[in-house]
Amino acid sequence: xxxxxxxxxxxxxxxxxxxxxxxxxxxxxxxxxxxxxxxxxxxxxxxxxxxxxxxxxxxxxxxxxxxxxxxxxxxxxxxxxxxxxxxxxxxxxxxxxxxxxxxxxxxxxxx
Amino acid sequence: xxxxxxxxxxxxxxxxxxxxxxxxxxxxxxxxxxxxxxxxxxxxxxxxxxxxxxxxxxxxxxxxxxxxxxxxxxxxxxxxxxxxxxxxxxxxxxxxxxxxxxxxxxxxxxxxxxxx
Numbered sequence: 001x002x003x004x005x006x007x008x009x010x011x012x013x014x015x016x017x018x019x020x021x022x023x024x025x026x027x028x029x030x031x032x033x034x035x036x037x038x039x040x041x042x043x044x045x046x047x048x049x050x051x052x053x054x055x056x057x058x059x060x061x062x063x064x065x066x067x068x069x070x071x072x073x074x075x076x077x078x079x080x081x082x083x084x085x086x087x088x089x090x091x092x093x094x095x096x097x098x099x100x101x102x103x104x105x106x107x108x109x110x111x
Numbered sequence: 112x113x114x115x116x117x118x119x120x121x122x123x124x125x126x127x128x129x130x131x132x133x134x135x136x137x138x139x140x141x142x143x144x145x146x147x148x149x150x151x152x153x154x155x156x157x158x159x160x161x162x163x164x165x166x167x168x169x170x171x172x173x174x175x176x177x178x179x180x181x182x183x184x185x186x187x188x189x190x191x192x193x194x195x196x197x198x199x200x201x202x203x204x205x206x207x208x209x210x211x212x213x214x215x216x217x218x219x220x221x222x223x224x225x226x227x
Contacts, residue, residue, distance in 0.1 A: 034215070038152075043115075043201055043218035087152050091216075096207045097142055097159055097166055099216050104152040 002027040006090045006102035013080055014110050021075040021105045023064075023090035031092040033057075033066050033073040038087045038104070047075075047088070080109045114138050117202045117219040124192060125227055132187045132222045134202030142166075143185035144203040144216070145177060154201070160185055161207065192226045199223050 007022040025031065032051045036044040048057030053068035062077045073090060090102040117134040124130055136143060144167075145157040159167035160179040174190040189196060205216040 036218075043220040044154075045218070046215045049215065089154065093214070093216075097161065097205075099144075099156070099205075101154045104154070106152070 002031070002092065002094045002098070002100055004090050004092055004100050004102040006088075006105050008103075009087075009106040010108055011105060012108045012110065015082055016079045017109075019075070019077040019080045019084075019107070021088055021090075021107070023073045023075065023102060025071050025073065025090075025092050027071075027092055027094050029094065031094045033064070034091040034093070034099075035062070035064055035073070035075050036089040036091060036101075038089065040086070044089060080107070082109045082111050085109045113219075115202055115204055115217050115219040117200075117222050119222060120220065121223045121225075123225045123227060126192055126194060128192050129188070129190045130192060130224070131189070132200055132202075132224075134185050134187070134219060136183055136202075136204040136217070138204055138206075138217060140204040140206045140217075141182055142205050142207060143179065143182070144205075145185065145187050146201040146203060146218075148199040148201060148221070150198070158185075158187075189224075194226050197224055197226045 003026045034049045035047040037047045038044045048059040050057040050066035056065045064075045087104045087106050089104050115136045142161045144159045148154050157171050158177040163179045176188045179185045199221045202219040206214050
């Protein structure tokens with residue numbers, strides 16, 4: 001079946017470090033791919049998305065490229081800030097309603 | 112204006128009680144969802160309604176019953192609450208995509224349910 005696998009956390013980085021959170025997926029057809037962020041005590045917010053192969057989603061310095069050949073959608077940021085500390089979820093949309101989320105990766109950025 | 116709003120935000124109740132969580136969206140979306148997030152942050156779909164019709168019903172105990180009076184509202188009623196029901200419940204909505212627009216799903220801020 002369709003699924004999303006993302007790296008286990010927590011990921012702890014110093015401020016201004018480079019961030020990569022890995023995400024791979026299994027799906028039939030051509031799903032859309034998303035990254036969501038959840039700050040403490042809040043709901044999930046869309047961070048970025050890509051709807052077809054080789055698309056790059058970007059927002060707030062974060063980027064992810066839809067790689068069909070490796071079925072991946074890794075999240076990257078060149079220089080993280082303390083305010084980026086949150087839980088990050090990779091997700092895919094398969095069909096009109098079926099959103100499938102990864103298990104989340106907690107990021108902690110130290111000053 | 113909050114796009115997806117749910118109430119209450121916090122709920123502490125005793126085992127065996129019945130409780131409801133309400134959800135409303137003002138985005139004009141056709142589809143609404145309930146997700147459960149456990150203590151490890153794992154997010155699991157429970158139900159989905161499209162234009163008031165149930166379209167996704169995952170393996171959820173019968174004690175959980177969703178109700179959609181109109182396409183802007185999806186409420187969750189839980190009977191005979193158990194300790195294991197303690198979690199964060201998220202309401203969400205989306206619009207059925209046309210073509211391959213890959214529409215975004217929008218989440219409410221969550222309802223923290225604690226059963227004691």
